[in-house]
Amino acid sequence: MDPVANEFSVLEQICRPGKQDDARVVIGPGDDLALVRTVAPGGDVDLQSGSLLLAGVDQLIDGIHVSLKDVGLKAAGRKAITRSLSDIAAMAGRPVATLVSAVVPVGMSGAEALELFESMKQVAAHYHAPLVGGDLAYHQDEHGVLNCSVTVLAVPPSDGAIERFGSKAGDGLYVTGKLGGAWQGAHHLTFEPRLAEASMLKAILGERLHAMIDISDGLGRDASHLVERSGLQVVLEGELLPCRDGSDLIGAVQDGEDYELLFTASGDVPEGLGACSVTRIGSIRERDTADEPSVLLLHDGEEHDVSCSGWEHGAK
Numbered sequence: 001m002d003p004v005a006n007e008f009s010v011l012e013q014i015c016r017p018g019k020q021d022d023a024r025v026v027i028g029p030g031d032d033l034a035l036v037r038t039v040a041p042g043g044d045v046d047l048q049s050g051s052l053l054l055a056g057v058d059q060l061i062d063g064i065h066v067s068l069k070d071v072g073l074k075a076a077g078r079k080a081i082t083r084s085l086s087d088i089a090a091m092a093g094r095p096v097a098t099l100v101s102a103v104v105p106v107g108m109s110g111a112e113a114l115e116l117f118e119s120m121k122q123v124a125a126h127y128h129a130p131l132v133g134g135d136l137a138y139h140q141d142e143h144g145v146l147n148c149s150v151t152v153l154a155v156p157p158s159d160g161a162i163e164r165f166g167s168k169a170g171d172g173l174y175v176t177g178k179l180g181g182a183w184q185g186a187h188h189l190t191f192e193p194r195l196a197e198a199s200m201l202k203a204i205l206g207e208r209l210h211a212m213i214d215i216s217d218g219l220g221r222d223a224s225h226l227v228e229r230s231g232l233q234v235v236l237e238g239e240l241l242p243c244r245d246g247s248d249l250i251g252a253v254q255d256g257e258d259y260e261l262l263f264t265a266s267g268d269v270p271e272g273l274g275a276c277s278v279t280r281i282g283s284i285r286e287r288d289t290a291d292e293p294s295v296l297l298l299h300d301g302e303e304h305d306v307s308c309s310g311w312e313h314g315a316k
């Protein structure tokens with residue numbers, strides 16, 4: 001492993017095939033959420049009993065995911081919850097509950113901590129993911145910044161969660177809403193997790209909805225996750241990308257923080273889900289050779305490798 005850890009090299013080590021040997025783990029590390037079967041351990045696990053539970057944890061860190069001094073505690077609390085709920089949407093799940101463990105800076109008052117947790121509690125309740133537990137600790141180091149770790153629990157659709165890895169050659173590639181400029185504007189603080197839209201998609205497309213992810217790190221990088229562990233390639237058509245007002249093609253490809261759904265499907269796909277637009281932005285095809293880029297952007301007659309366009313935690 002690299003001497004300096006980065007998010008994906010660490011996750012790759014954890015996710016290596018063969019390391020997951022508990023039969024109750026249906027989807028292990030590496031997707032937006034894990035999927036587990038809720039049966040007791042030991043003996044012969046009855047894989048038809050118990051129920052299925054989606055679970056995941058993510059964190060919001062001051063200076064990385066928000067600038068607390070600029071946005072304030074209420075907005076930071078909102079984003080801590082909504083970005084985790086967006087992962088539920090990516091699996092087409094329905095929220096059940098939320099837990100929050102926060103480490104707060106030296107000197108944060110009780111009233112401020114209450115404001116933060118009240119915000120998270122209200123937002124979680126709004127999306128039917130009640131805050132049911134957690135923890136609060138203070139940094140000992142005066143340089144320690146706010147860090148909210150948010151765990152979400154959810155139930156998958158009755159016929160299975162939508163994973164990142166089910167794309168097929170010939171699929172269309174689609175995105176909800178618009179892309180780009182989310183960090184420069186207010187979108188990353190005010191977005192609505194696409195929970196309802198994901199459920200609608202699953203209901204409308206059924207088995208034709210092959211793979212899905214939410215765009216947090218950037219379209220290029222997140223699209224590359226759709227074709228990991230496969231011989232497939234994502235082809236993005238630049239002129240089709242729906243750019244958010246004030247953004248452009250480059251922003252749409254690499255900015256991230258959109259929290260829109262990126263999915264692949266066969267056959268006809270609706271152009272909208274309620275008030276939310278759905279845009280076809282490309283397709284999935286077989287890679288001719290293993291060293292071809294996993295995500296190719298076609299624009300003005302040129303091809304660009306955008307597989308690494310976006311944000312990677314820990315990258316230098």
Ligand SMILES: [Mg+2]
Pocket residue numbers: 032086087090213214215216
């Ligand atoms: Mg995600």
